[in-house]
Amino acid sequence: MTDIHDLTLKLQRQNDSKIVLYVADGLGGLPLEPGGKTELETANTPNLDALAKRASLGASVPVLPGITPGSGPGHLGLFGYDPLKYNIGRGVLEALGIDFELGPNDVAIRGNFCTLDDDGLITDRRAGRIASDIGAKLCEKLNQIEIPGIEVFVRPVKEYRLVIVLRGEGLAGEINDTDPQKTGVAPLDPIARDDASKATAELCKEFLAQAREILKGDAPANFLTMRGIATLPAIPTYEEVYGLRAAAIAVYPMYRGLARLVSMDVLDAGQTLEDQMNCLEANWNDYDFFFIHFKYTDSTGEDGNFDAKVQRTEEFDTGIPRIMALDPTVVIVTGDHSTPAKLKSHSWHPVPTMLAADVCRFDDVDGFGEAQCRTGSLGQFEAKYLMLMALAHAGRLEKYGA
């Protein structure tokens, strides 16, 4: 199987086209009853519907049929990186999610505060779900830990969750979790799964020894476990594989972090969709590619709130006129996965997608929804191919072979 980027490296062509990837997180949905409409079909979306009339529609499969992606694989696919090839460790994702700027010498670790009894056995794997401000104070204490030869960063996430980053030359992340996944037993030692990670496992052990001493009086959070120990995957940059100067306009840290993984410039997106559109306009001349991320279609879906997801979809719709006013060469509207309110979670269902360009096929539809996308001319496709289509419609790919 040829890697997509082997092709784009050879075939990429420069021009002054502009591509906008407008992502509604968790866009795809489900009707509550057979015969009913999905959230997107229910929403009043005049701008998306008008765009659909001059677009190719299709259904994006984030990873493979039936596979529900997390935010990492979901976005990597949209960015054109095979989500089965590039694996983002949980620790890395957690660090990205708090806007921590990871570098190539970092090992990122997701930590959970836990409660130990007098025998050192875990009685609560989440330390009674301590309040976030308590967790933050404990992280400040842990952030004082010093280990010779490396830098140590400890940052709070939320409640009992934290991130630990070890920074130094030659670190590696093939190290088992120390969370035994049950109570009544002691935390595990951090065990290296390969030779290259043995030294780093020792550093983790040293960190845990110091943490045990620091936290011993702080019950219920008198210790922590480590999970998802990982380094940044080696990912070729957007500029390299596509020849695109790319910018991300995302309100939430996680999505800024994912964009940073592929070396997009992360712009100041502000707090609202209007802020994001202002940012797009202000930076229009400086980039070839814009990734605009809208979070709330996912969060309302996760809440199981069908009506709120409909409303947020209508809000998402209002961004279209300001994008179109800039006259982009290619506009893609899609999601990183489905988040049906009915399921209150991410799902595997293909994601409604449209690509509008002067040189696309037109699908003779009356609007943008799951039903129209099912029979659109993009077909049902793996998300990782979306960037090939974006580049093609932007005139940014040479012919393959003579």
Add this chain to the structure above:
Amino acid sequence: MTDIHDLTLKLQRQNDSKIVLYVADGLGGLPLEPGGKTELETANTPNLDALAKRASLGASVPVLPGITPGSGPGHLGLFGYDPLKYNIGRGVLEALGIDFELGPNDVAIRGNFCTLDDDGLITDRRAGRIASDIGAKLCEKLNQIEIPGIEVFVRPVKEYRLVIVLRGEGLAGEINDTDPQKTGVAPLDPIARDDASKATAELCKEFLAQAREILKGDAPANFLTMRGIATLPAIPTYEEVYGLRAAAIAVYPMYRGLARLVSMDVLDAGQTLEDQMNCLEANWNDYDFFFIHFKYTDSTGEDGNFDAKVQRTEEFDTGIPRIMALDPTVVIVTGDHSTPAKLKSHSWHPVPTMLAADVCRFDDVDGFGEAQCRTGSLGQFEAKYLMLMALAHAGRLEKYGA
């Protein structure tokens, strides 16, 4: 990833079915405006439309979504050979395009006559685009070159373009172009990219030295550059992988050459579609599989002439009754890629395709066009799978597994 031919080698079954692959080069198109019709949809094609009513329709993706193929990869895909696995060098394609019968001991090279100044620097990479008859005369002179141990063939293509073939045991083609792609510099030396090609690179050097001497008084065409140096890829034959005795009926040399690559017999196709149909009838009993190639839907598309492409599509349509009169088991109508008049070039858009057989699903459509193919029961599929469907509908594949 399983190779398609690993399967067909195991599963092929003999019977006396007949398969016709009727290819309109560049068949797929685009409407000139949103809401408009494509060339195929505009054309009056009563025979294709009638066939569609008893066929399965679909949209063929020549290589991968967004990838625009040249004629080589486009046809290899239709023939069932993964176009990302089998790479046809530019020199090979150029030789095929002038009906030069390449063998396994040949290295094919695309040559460009160029102009050198007194210092040996290139002043014109195309030698003032000399007339074809002048190019032909120069090729006759170059064809006298003798290099001990090998045979040398020099053939004109058109204007400043020529083909050089070196024939001998143990030659190899991993050699860089000598065209520096700019003027004001000297031509490059032919540099081998691997050890196996070093001896052949020396032979290229020797050829160029003799050519320099021969051409020195022939300004503006007083030298040549070499490009796309390549050997035939090792491709298993149709007979081997499918158990088919296959014949090609193609007016243009390039397509005869591509058929020869997979060891089809190349029949005398004459000059017109009627000649081609006469040829089909005359040879009907001698083969299991016929590839019939119609060029003009591509060339009119390349010209950007929407109306002419419509007209040529209507001409293509007239071939259907004579094919159907022979009562083939399976008829496939498709293209090797799209060539929308709107783009004046090959494109990545999926290609309208239909497969008619007694045992196919029927799609309840009123005609053959991009719109009907978008929702057809073949779905959107990579072209390399088309031969599997042809064999299946012809009863030529055993069950896989028990």
